[in-house]
Amino acid sequence: MREESCIFCKIAAGEIPSKTLYEDEEFRVILDLGPATKGHALILPKDHYRDLFELPDEKAAKVMVLAKKMAAQMREKLHCDGFNLMQNNEEAAGQTVFHFHMHLIPRYNDDGQTIGWKPGKPGDAELEEIRKEVTGK
Ligand code: 5GP
Numbered sequence: 633m634r635e636e637s638c639i640f641c642k643i644a645a646g647e648i649p650s651k652t653l654y655e656d657e658e659f660r661v662i663l664d665l666g667p668a669t670k671g672h673a674l675i676l677p678k679d680h681y682r683d684l685f686e687l688p689d690e691k692a693a694k695v696m697v698l699a700k701k702m703a704a705q706m707r708e709k710l711h712c713d714g715f716n717l718m719q720n721n722e723e724a725a726g727q728t729v730f731h732f733h734m735h736l737i738p739r740y741n742d743d744g745q746t747i748g749w750k751p752g753k754p755g756d757a758e759l760e761e762i763r764k765e766v767t768g769k
């Protein structure tokens with residue numbers, strides 16, 4: 633299951649070369665060409681899913697297990713001080729390549745990167761309204 637015009641389909645299939653850290657039948661893990669930090673990598677499923685909403689449950693579970701394994705390996709080998717997992721869906725959330733991928737971002741003390749947001753200050757009523765909106769209860 634792949635999409636002809638998708639660059640990550642081609643990379644995952646090995647048709648476009650990449651610096652591969654791990655590969656199995658279902659996934660390839662590659663170094664990001666525009667890394668936030670040393671070792672910034674991406675988990676790519678070999679099948680094409682646009683985003684989290686299209687990713688089957690069984691693949692999603694495997695992505696998390698693989699992320700955990702890669703994070704442990706990178707912490708041991710790269711001696712990073714921390715680790716971010718990040719996964720963007722749709723332009724509004726910063727997605728630029730529309731083939732599901734999970735960012736693996738090793739963090740180093742004083743790496744100068746900021747991956748974050750400006751915290752809001754919702755009151756209890758606002759939080760309760762959102763809780764009801766999401767749960768329908
Ligand atoms: P997004 O913004 O969609 O969550 O992340 C896309 C990521 O893919 C970016 O971090 C970008 O640097 C990386 N990227 C885009 N094109 C390529 C490519 O051809 N090869 C590799 N290795 N990374 C890419």
Ligand code: ZN
Binds near residue numbers: 634635638641642
């Ligand atoms: Zn694809």
